[in-house]
Amino acid sequence: MHVGVDSFVSSVTDPTDGRVIGASERMEHLLEEITLADRVGLYSFGIGEHHRSEYYDSAPSIILAAAAARTERIRLGSAVKVLSADDPVRVFQEFATLDLISKGRTDLVVGRGSFTESFPLFGLDLADYDSLFIEKLELLLQIRDNVEVTWSGKHRPALTRQSIYPRPMQDPLPVWVGVGGSPESFARAGLLGLPLMIAIIGGEPRQFAPLVDLYRRAGAQAGHAPEKLKVGLHVFGFVAESTQAAADTIYPGWNEMFTKISRERGFARPTRAQFDATSGPNGAFFMGDPQTVADKIARVGEQLGGVDRLSLQMTNPRLAHSDLLRGIELLGTEVAPLVADL
């Protein structure tokens, strides 16, 4: 199994002195994280997309391009690019350019987004949540698979025998579908024969087994070869020397992050007991010493009938830069080798 890192590029308050890291310094730290991930042999680094004051990743392709210029081997992707709210022509141009700069190391992971800010910001109606994504994904794939495109739809002006440039280095440019828990999304990705990136945010990872099965059956029925039907997981987590140290390092930021989200969405305030449960063997949070995290990866991979990629999202608003670097190093040098042959 390939192991990587995803980042949402949250703002960070240094836990040692309470200093808020400035946005430009945070971006420099992020590029250090990515170059370290590259150096320790991790497979991929993904950048999310948010349009909120506490995240700096509203333009993930820009950040990925900077990372491409500083790295040699690591694959670079979106995690996810909110395709529903963007123009597939622009998105393709950006990621094709990134693919040229990175010499074929780009993955375009597209999704509908888990926050909803982008709808009013780009003048979209939440009632079109699904149809926006379906239509834009269809156009994106047409652009990817044909230099010249003729297309018309509801959410974007038509194209009449128009060609989109530049063309990427990889042919085809890998397009992954990022999904949450909707069965329709799993079935759709299978029918299209597209690799799947599952964001597991809560609950128990093994509960996704029927959905992964649905994806694989839909793909097989549509005639796609099993090797095309890849499964990736995007999960929250952290690695440290010991499981206790990982928990102590990560809890304050976890608490801050989920308190904020719970307040916005009207959920109950998260508790330490919840943190411990979600970090346990069956929980959604991949946290602990390298062996613990590797065991969990192996177990969940088995529960889901084989997983090709796992990306650990370690963004945390109270995580010191040095601790995050150490987490990336342990993930690359200790966890990844333990699960490489799965």
Add this chain to the structure above:
Amino acid sequence: MHVGVDSFVSSVTDPTDGRVIGASERMEHLLEEITLADRVGLYSFGIGEHHRSEYYDSAPSIILAAAAARTERIRLGSAVKVLSADDPVRVFQEFATLDLISKGRTDLVVGRGSFTESFPLFGLDLADYDSLFIEKLELLLQIRDNVEVTWSGKHRPALTRQSIYPRPMQDPLPVWVGVGGSPESFARAGLLGLPLMIAIIGGEPRQFAPLVDLYRRAGAQAGHAPEKLKVGLHVFGFVAESTQAAADTIYPGWNEMFTKISRERGFARPTRAQFDATSGPNGAFFMGDPQTVADKIARVGEQLGGVDRLSLQMTNPRLAHSDLLRGIELLGTEVAPLVADL
């Protein structure tokens, strides 16, 4: 006067062996050009925006981000970003992110574009050529000058007390207006108190003097301080050891490029006599040995009542990578010092 380089990232056929440089290799060459420009102390590097098969710059901000990660001092800008065909929210987010990554080295130069491909590609009507730009520039400046924006217009969904993130390092992010020969554009930039980047493609540079004067008078009447009313020039050109070598190196690609454009626009085919005339002391093309180019810069600067920046666009589809690197080196080490005190 500050001296820089602009590039349209055209495809290149190596003149020595007729080999077409691949898009990814071309992008690598481009990043070498920008890092060299940084190293020899040039002031700025700009990337154009085109949506055509023979140019690789449909997503300039992506290329600039890669350049930001590889450079230390040089300013990085668009040349120009076709604002009319894009969303000011996205454009601001991209360039704000670039500004964070480059630590405040970003210039956003916006214009209406000299080619028209982007209109059908993005579903726009050429009849709206002017109103698209006016409205989008207005929104862009509102976003730049206020974290929270309430705005409505004809060409983009309204914003109601929405905030655009991330915020750039420079406050305000420099927004330049790129103009061709339209007096309205010069007057508008002056009224808004925005710095002006003039693209001189043909004719004689001194003919722009009345337009520059119009810009400065409009700016003064609107109450803007003279130091806000900066003037930059974007010109075609090339520097080599001797003027003869510069001409021999650059003519084949110049001929190819302008033959193609002339055919598309129904102009007469360009001739060598035209190339020589446009390269002469009063022509639009800044070509020759370092002293010749420096003299021309000084003369044109004087004719236009003072110029703050000059960017040399040296893209040429028949120019060897090594010749272009040498041109950049001569521009930085020999031409720029000769005009630094102007």
